[in-house]
Amino acid sequence: MGTDGTPVSGEASLTVEGGVAVFPGLSRTRTLRLEALPVAEARAVEELARRAAFFDGAETTPAPARPDARTYRLCLTIGGRRRERCIAEPVADPALAELIACVQRLTRSA
Amino acid sequence: MCRTPLHCILPPYILTRIAQHGTPAAQRRALHQLLADPTLRIVRASTAGPIRGQVARLRAAADTTPPPTPLRTIRDAGGTMQAPGPGVARREGEAPTGDAAVDEAYEGLGATFDLYWHAYERNSIDGEGLPLDATVHYGQDYANAFWDGRQMVFGDGDGEYFRRFTIAVDIMGHELTHGVIEAEAGLAYYNQSGALNESLADVFGALVKQRALGQSAERADWLIGAGLFTDAVNGSALRSMAEPGTAFDDPVLGRDPQPAHMDDFVFTLEDNGGVHVNSGIPNKAFHLAALSIGGNAWDGAGRVWYHALLDPLVTANTDFAGFARVTARVAERLYGRDSEEATAVGDAWAAVGVV
Numbered sequence: 444m445g446t447d448g449t450p451v452s453g454e455a456s457l458t459v460e461g462g463v464a465v466f467p468g469l470s471r472t473r474t475l476r477l478e479a480l481p482v483a484e485a486r487a488v489e490e491l492a493r494r495a496a497f498f499d500g501a502e503t504t505p506a507p508a509r510p511d512a513r514t515y516r517l518c519l520t521i522g523g524r525r526r527e528r529c530i531a532e533p534v535a536d537p538a539l540a541e542l543i544a545c546v547q548r549l550t551r552s553a
Numbered sequence: 554m555c556r557t558p559l560h561c562i563l564p565p566y567i568l569t570r571i572a573q574h575g576t577p578a579a580q581r582r583a584l585h586q587l588l589a590d591p592t593l594r595i596v597r598a599s600t601a602g603p604i605r606g607q608v609a610r611l612r613a614a615a616d617t618t619p620p621p622t623p624l625r626t627i628r629d630a631g632g633t634m635q636a637p638g639p640g641v642a643r644r645e646g647e648a649p650t651g652d653a654a655v656d657e658a659y660e661g662l663g664a665t666f667d668l669y670w671h672a673y674e675r676n677s678i679d680g681e682g683l684p685l686d687a688t689v690h691y692g693q694d695y696a697n698a699f700w701d702g703r704q705m706v707f708g709d710g711d712g713e714y715f716r717r718f719t720i721a722v723d724i725m726g727h728e729l730t731h732g733v734i735e736a737e738a739g740l741a742y743y744n745q746s747g748a749l750n751e752s753l754a755d756v757f758g759a760l761v762k763q764r765a766l767g768q769s770a771e772r773a774d775w776l777i778g779a780g781l782f783t784d785a786v787n788g789s790a791l792r793s794m795a796e797p798g799t800a801f802d803d804p805v806l807g808r809d810p811q812p813a814h815m816d817d818f819v820f821t822l823e824d825n826g827g828v829h830v831n832s833g834i835p836n837k838a839f840h841l842a843a844l845s846i847g848g849n850a851w852d853g854a855g856r857v858w859y860h861a862l863l864d865p866l867v868t869a870n871t872d873f874a875g876f877a878r879v880t881a882r883v884a885e886r887l888y889g890r891d892s893e894e895a896t897a898v899g900d901a902w903a904a905v906g907v908v
């Protein structure tokens with residue numbers, strides 16, 4: 444785990460499926476290296492992952508698909524830990540929702 | 554049609570008791586049922602002098618029962634992914650707020666309620682006056698809208714490729730129709746039944762828009778989500794019911810993947826088995842039927858599709874062919890076996906290779 448000033452190493456990848464329409468150009472998996480980010484942003488991902496208990500939370504059975512809702516396949520590798528989770532909308536846990544939004548914003552601009 | 558099975562089988566004297574002593578909602582339903590009863594119609598038609606007594610009281614009560622109106626609540630998620638949003642932005646009867654997403658959602662819910670009530674006498678999503686809830690300003694740069702089982706949820710778009718999703722009234726009709734489908738046939742949201750679910754949401758979404766604009770089948774654009782794309786996108790809408798597969802062709806978004814014929818049916822595991830892709834086939838069938846029948850699509854083809862959705866033969870796993878058979882039966886029931894409408898419906902499904 445990185446501390447202040449120490450680069451955070453790892454990777455985040457996100458695949459978004461579903462939604463009110465299918466756009467083939469937007470359905471690819473987007474991946475970014477955390478080392479390539481400004482330290483503050485990489486640290487924000489790390490902190491959100493901790494708050495959302497991304498690596499520790501129990502695997503939940505995906506809820507039945509809601510019409511037009513999206514499904515997020517989020518894979519994080521941070522500090523030697525790696526986990527992929529599949530999360531369907533609506534995302535009940537605000538911390539997990541914030542983590543997804545953050546990774547989506549970073550992978551979009553990467 | 555009777556959406557309250559208990560009332561369908563009750564004799565008039567019990568209905569009369571309910572009309573006199575039931576809850577307000579039960580009283581309204583019982584009165585409606587009583588006045589639709591043919592024996593009572595005969596009484597009304599054959600009574601030469603003024604109607605007195607119980608019949609007069611029932612008629613007076615029915616005449617003064619106001620038509621149902623929507624009960625809308627628009628909430629603001631404030632850019633979070635929380636739905637329902639914490640703050641109520643506009644309640645039923647309140648003045649416009651000046652927030653475009655809030656006011657468009659309010660109007661869109663109203664237009665959808667109006668289609669279902671005025672065209673099909675359906676009182677809201679469940680037929681029982683369910684309050685209509687929506688949350689806007691959901692998420693950051695969120696380019697989507699969905700039905701979460703209780704309410705509609707709308708993002709503001711990313712501003713780069715997508716505008717706010719409340720801009721398209723047909724999308725609001727689409728999302729609320731998912732609620733209607735859930736309350737009726739309960740079409741499972743995967744593979745063909747899921748694509749049929751998506752198609753019905755498009756059909757009634759398009760009809761909400763056409764009715765709001767006063768457009769006949771011939772004049773309508775048959776686009777779903779027109780106006781959602783920014784100028785950066787090479788496309789006109791999310792989907793085209795008239796020409797599936799032609800709505801967009803863009804370097805970033807890709808090309809509209811919808812087929813218009815069973816020969817081009819797409820087998821995929823993505824998108825719950827291609828529910829937003831293969832819906833192009835039944836969409837095209839509805840478009841063809843509506844054009845062939847002519848006039849306002851919500852009156853002719855829309856009426857057939859609506860009654861098919863309510864038909865007991867349409868269930869969770871109904872596929873395209875199963876739904877096509879029911880629409881054919883409904884068209885015969887509503888318009889006659891050899892009617893132009895029944896022929897138009899059969900021809901439309903044949904043209905897209907479903908039957």
Ligand SMILES: [Zn+2]
Pocket residue numbers: 463510511727731751754
């Ligand atoms: Zn849908």
